[in-house]
Amino acid sequence: MRTFICAAITVLACITLQPARAASPVREQLASLADALTTARVGMITNPSGCDEQGVLDADILRREHGTNITAFFAPEHGIRGAQAPGASGSDSVDPETSIPVIAIYGKRTAPTPEQMAEIDALVFDMQDVGVRFYTFVWSMTYCMDAATSAGKPFYVVDRPNPIGGLVVEGSPNTTSGGLVGRLPDGAAFGVATRHGMTAGEFARWWNGEALGGRCDLHVIPMTDWHRADLWPANRKFVKPSPSIVSPATTLTYPGTCIFEGSNLSEGRGTEIPFEQAGAPFIKGDAWARVLNALDLPGVRFHATTFTSAGGKFRGQACGGVRIEVTDPETFRPVAMGLHMLKTAQTLYPDQVVVKSYAARLMGVENLHTRLATTTVDELVAEWQPRLEQFKKQRAKYLLYR
Known part of the structure; x- marks a missing residue:
């Protein structure tokens, strides 16, 4: 018996001496x-990409493990569960998994109303951005920041990696306000570059400084495991932030191939690799x-392909096109690539390719739809360089990571 007790004590001592398992970086945030x-009564702007490294929804972690009182969800484009089509967030509802009210903030309403703000004590933004101006989530964030500032309520951002890195800044800063694909601070000569190189937290700091004069009671919960040269971290599960951003590889090409949404060419929606082919x-x-x-563009090769889309443009029709292979993410410049792709298609098929005004709005280049046929890509890039350099200097003071 004495031997058994001693052995048991030894085992318990070993168990006791084992170091506690460290919380993951997201759970620390x-x-x-x-x-x-x-x-606080918390309103949360989120979707399934607001999750920890294993894909567990942060809202569930906050409620179950910390007792956080989440009283309302605010649904951006694609809805609180990320299943709505482009341009939709669903109607106001009750989340069936939590019984928490869901309030749509994409469409007629872009932010909580004053009455809705009166029912909460703080707003939290927690979802994955992709580092591109025309991706709508960060603009929904800015509208919510405006609402929080007007109501005198604090605004929190659970910061997340920029999956295309934070070093390269590329593309034209917009000079006209595009709403949910690119707002301008009041009186500003320009907005942000197409590929802005900021995290959501840094973007919030930029909006607070340039648009709100620092009046937002902004709190960014920073990451401890991401650096500017990083792309998507290998230790994080990639949860689609929207239906067609299906993988980290999609995020690399998306800044360029989204231009096809402003044309009559398919950007590959409804296929297994949207935005990686056109x-x-x-x-x-x-x-x-x-x-x-x-053209020997840096960091990329193109392969002839055919695809049939299950949705979007040319649904059910066989499309000829190209598949994009990124060979070197460090030297790859997707914005310039997208312009080259659309221009070469227009040159090869001048009577069939249609470039719409929405392409100009997406890329922040005035009258791009009428100029692309007669202006080289190099000329377009040279035009926006002075503005881009100004933006880089402006952006520098809002950065959080090295």
Whole structure:
């Protein structure tokens, strides 16, 4: 018996001496957030990408492990569960999994109303951005920051990686306000570059400084495991922030291929690799790939392909086109690539390719839809360089990571 007791004590001692398992970086962020929201009624702007490294929804962690009192969800584009189509967030409802009210903030309403703000004590933004101006989530965040500032309520951002890195800044800063694809601070000469190189937390700091004069009671919960040179971290599960951003690879090409939303070419929606390929029924992929590869663009190769989309443009029709292979993310410049892709397609098929005004709005280039046929990509890039350099200097004071 004495031997058994001694052995048991030894085992218990070993168990006791084992170091406690460290919380993951995201859970450390959530613990900091929860500490700040102990007694608050919380409104949360989130979707399934607001999760920890394993894909567990942060809202569930806050409620179950910290007792955070989340009293309302605010649904951005694609809805609180990320299943709505582009341009939709669903109607006001009750979340069936939590019984928490869901209030749509994409469409007629872009932010909580004063009456809704009166029912909460703090707003929290927690979802994955993709580092591109025309991705709507950060603009929904800015509208909510405006509402929080007007109501005198604090605004928290659970910061997340920029999946395309924080070093490269590329593309034209917009000069006209595009709402949910690119607002301008009042009186500003320009907004942000197409590929802005900021995290959501840094973006919030930029909006607070440039648009709100620092009046927002802003609190960014920073990451401890991300640096500017990083892309998507290998230790994080990638949860689609929206239906067509399906993988980290999608985020690399999206800043360029989204331009096809402003044309009659398919950007690959409804296929397994949206935004990593483009085409149309009238395009011969081998000819387009040959012309694009002859440009010798850095960090990328093009492969002839065919695809049939289950949704979006040319649904059910066989499209010829190209598939994009990023060979070197560090030297790859997706914005310039997208312009080259659309221009070469227009040159090859001048009677069939249609470039719409929405392309100009997406890319922040005035009258791009009428100028692309007669202006080289190099000329377009040279035009926006002075503005881009101004933006880089402005942006520098809002950065949080090295």
